[in-house]
Amino acid sequence: MGYTFQFGVVLDALPDLLSGAAVSLSLAVASMxxxxxxxxxxxxxAAGRNLAAxxxxxxxxxxxxxxxxxAQIYAMYYGLGAVGIFMPAWAAVxxxxxxxxxxxxxxxxRGGLNGINANQFKASRSLGLTPAMAYRYVVFPQVFRNTYNSVSNQFIWSMLNTSLGALIGLYDLSGVAMDYQMRTFKTFEFFLAIAVAYIVLAKLIMFGMRFLKPGGANA
Known part of the structure; x- marks a missing residue:
């Protein structure tokens, strides 16, 4: 087809791409x-019976x-802006x-709570713990352990969702790639590069969450 791939432009942009990756990862961590x-x-x-809550x-x-x-990002950035509440792209995302x-x-x-025997909460209360203490020290440690893999997947999903911020001017990994693509017209090179970068970030999150897992890496 006569097209010559020029991945040298990606190497030239590497410092900015790494900076953008740091923005993506920091957003994912903070939002999680x-x-x-x-x-x-x-x-x-949601699991209770009090309709007011x-x-x-x-x-x-x-x-x-x-x-x-x-749509949620647009609501925060453009929707709130329409009523006079302005914020930078990072804050909106x-x-x-x-x-x-x-x-x-x-x-x-909520699914994890449904898997916990209700008697544990009652027993905690009978020992003098307040409802908040019972949830904090007895119920939620078990919930978190039982839902850990799902939480890890949500962490990766939130990191990938940060890429949507590029559409409102966020200079994250995708924002950097879009900026350089418009300047160099090397669409394939930059978006292939960030595809690989997102895979690497996802694997790093999986690796980190594996070693933070209650009971250790082999649990």
Missing amino acids: VVGMLLAAPLAVA KTPARAWIELARNTPCL FLAISFNNAGYLAEIF
């Missing part, structure tokens, strides 16, 4: 931490899980993916 902190009370509320929790979960992550993670993780945790 916030998502997990939000997901725990959402899961408890259950209804908004279920609404959050359904909205997060049944709308595109891109962080809030949107945290919202998305919270919904998915809440459903994961």
